Amino acid sequence: MYTQQDLDDAVASGALSADSAAALRSFVEGQRALPAVDEEHFRLITGFNDIFVSIAAAILLFAVGWIGQSIGESIGLILGDDGPSPLAPAAVxxxxxxxxxxxxxxxRMALPSILLLLAFVGGVFGTASLTIGALFGAGFFDNNDTATMGVIAVSAAIAAAGAWLHWRRFKVPITIAAGAAAVAGVALAALGAAIxxxxxxxxxxxxxxxxxxxxxFLFAMRWDSSDPARQTRRSDVAFWLHLLAAPMIVHPxxxxxxxNDGNAGIGEGLVVILLYVxxxxxxxxxxxxxxxVSALAYVLFALQALFREFGAVELNIALTALVIGSALLLLSAFWHQARRAIVQPLPDGLRARLPLLDRPVSPVPAA
Known part of the structure; x- marks a missing residue:
């Protein structure tokens, strides 16, 4: 599949004229029976070769990590007596x-790029934390939560810097979310150390x-509002940021x-359902x-509790799955119509910041 970025690169290199690229997009639109509006396109795999390369890369990363650990043990660069070595994540x-x-x-392979980005940022975090731990010694952190949180905060900051460097070089959309997660980790670890x-x-x-x-969420909306037609990689960046923001909002x-205490009653169940709406x-x-998706587990639990309270003990799980599954499928089938009913009454200023209701069909944004 040709992506928007591929077409833009072809136009920039002179291999394809701008008019030809526009005609190709129009042809693709006309060949589709249903307009692909209101669909969250993002590149995960472009073919089975993505899966093949990802498996091979995972095996190789596991191998170099193992070798790094073995070298660290042989030279005594480990945490504690038989702990991990910073050479393992550094090699990864x-x-x-x-x-x-x-x-x-x-x-420009999508799935391997995501895997390699996560391995790089995780490796940077692991290298920083284990190096600091080895310098101070494992005993320094025994019953010392403040020191542990401090190391996590510093390591997360270094990982965020690594994510920024990776973004500057490769522009993989998930990188921004990985860096944002690292920054959030710095804030959480710093607060954890303080309290x-x-x-x-x-x-x-x-x-x-x-x-x-x-x-x-607001940061994700900033990326989203800069590409209301969702034709560039900025939309992919926003997707990953929303995926990160959702559990951080829903879980707390x-x-x-x-x-989460397992004692949800009718009142709590109704509140959860209203929040889900x-x-x-x-x-x-x-x-x-x-x-x-992030709130789905909670609303399933709440509905199950409600059905149990009303006496449907034997069928509470089945009834819960029936209600939620049917509702989500109906919402998916009529997503565009439901979205139009929600967005059209909004003020013009707010509506201008939201994705277009009738945006043109476009290729999947490039990774």
């Missing part, structure tokens, strides 16, 4: 960057996760409501389904 990060120079920069002495700090941490999730809200309206307005 270096190998991931090297592979990305070909499979991402030259071949480690408090006896009950879970709610404080959940509150910060919620605020970070809202900030992540439902946890603070007490849904509100999330559904938001998802329709911004044309992103990540919020609905």
């Amino acid at each position: 990060a270096a190998t991931a960057w090297g592979l990305a120079l070909f499979f991402t920069a030259k071949r 480690a002495h408090l006896p009950d700090n879970d709610n404080i941490m959940l509150g910060l996760v919620l605020m970070l999730g809202i900030g992540m 809200v439902f946890t603070l409501l007490g849904l 509100a999330l559904g309206i938001t998802a329709l307005a911004i044309d992103r389904r990540a919020l609905l």
Whole structure:
């Protein structure tokens, strides 16, 4: 499949005229029976070769990590007596960057690019944390939560810097989300270090996760609003940011409501369903389904509790699955119509920042 970026590159190199590229897009649109509006396109695989390369890359990264660990043990560069060595994640990060120079920069393979990005950022984080740990010694962190959180914060900051360098070189859409997650990790670890002495700090941490999730959502909307037609990689960047923001918003809200204690009653169940409806309206307005998916486990649990309270003990799971499955399928089938009903009454200024209702069909954005 040719992507928007491929066509743009062909026009820029002179291999294809701008008029020819526009005619090709129009032809593809006309060949489709249904307009692909309101669909979250993003590149994951372009063919089975993506899966093949990803499997091979995973095997290679595992091998170099093992070899790095073995070398670290032989020279005594390990955490504690028999702990991990910083050479293992360093080898993984270096190998991931090297592979990305070909499979991402030259071949533009989507799934391997995602895998290599995650391996690189994770390797940078692991290298930083294990190096700091080896310098101070494992005993320094025994019963010292403040020091542990401090190391996590510093390592996450280094990982965020690594993600920024990766974005500057390769422009893989998920990189922004990985860097944002690392920045969130810095904030959470810093707060954890500051309140480690408090006896009950879970709610404080959940509150910060919620605020970070809202900030992540607004950051994602900034990327989304810059590409309302969803024809560039900025839309892919927003997709991954929404995917990161959704659980950071949903989990703290439902946890603070007490849904995770396993004792949800009628009141809590109704609140969860109302919140899920509100999330559904938001998802329709911004044309992103990540919020609905992230909250799905909670609403399933709440509905199951409601059916159990009303006496449908034996069939509560089946009835819950029936209701949610049917509702989501109906919403998917009539997503465009439902979204139009939500978006059209909005003020012009707000509607201008949302994805277009009748945006043209375009190729999948490039990775």
